[in-house]
């Protein structure tokens with residue numbers, strides 16, 4: 001791997017801990033004005049100092065994020081569907097590598113829909129993006145998107161993660177599930193988890209802790225941080241688990257003290 005690629009990865013994944021806390025606020029690319037992200041710049045401003053990277057789209061980046069930000073950017077570069085469609089898998093690449101570089105991103109992110117109607121299209125999108133990333137030293141984060149009809153079990157997620165890594169993804173993002181260690185063990189690329197739908201704060205911390213215990217290198221968490229009544233307390237507590245090796249019980253104590 002070349003120096004630029006390594007350096008960008010090291011800006012996202014702390015080389016001392018080999019772990020990372022990504023803050024995901026890209027939901028609007030198919031969901032529109034998601035609860036908590038109506039004004040994304042205001043939502044992320046108090047959270048950025050606790051995030052190792054910020055995942056978002058170029059429109060939100062350009063329009064709402066201060067150019068002086070120190071947070072490495074993971075730019076979502078797939079899209080083309082909306083929640084109004086039954087099938088969300090019909091995605092294409094939505095940003096050129098040139099524009100991603102112009103935006104000084106540290107990585108690009110793309111969804112793959114294994115087992116969907118557009119499986120081949122989304123997987124070849126990933127392959128093409130990895131080729132482009134290789135040219136310029138830009139790492140690729142592959143997101144294993146889950147259709148409504150698909151089971152979020154270790155067999156399916158393990159398959160999707162392995163395929164994403166085989167095609168060249170540098171980091172794979174997926175969902176936590178029963179038997180998650182099998183998903184991680186079968187994936188040659190580092191794995192991070194999405195938080196999924198908003199759940200109780202205490203449960204979100206347990207989810208993060210379990211994922212780390214099972215081998216994930218971190219989280220790429222959105223709604224369980226920015227839809228919480230206490231977003232700063234949540235990201236700090238998740239960070240305590242990921243970067244400081246705290247248990248979920250210790251992180252919950254921290255969260256409660258920060259919630260006041």
Ligand code: R5P
Pocket residue numbers: 024025026027055111143145194195196197220221222223224
């Ligand atoms: C989904 O396609 C997006 O990449 C989200 O950013 C991702 O699911 C993470 O957000 P959350 O923790 O809210 O699930």
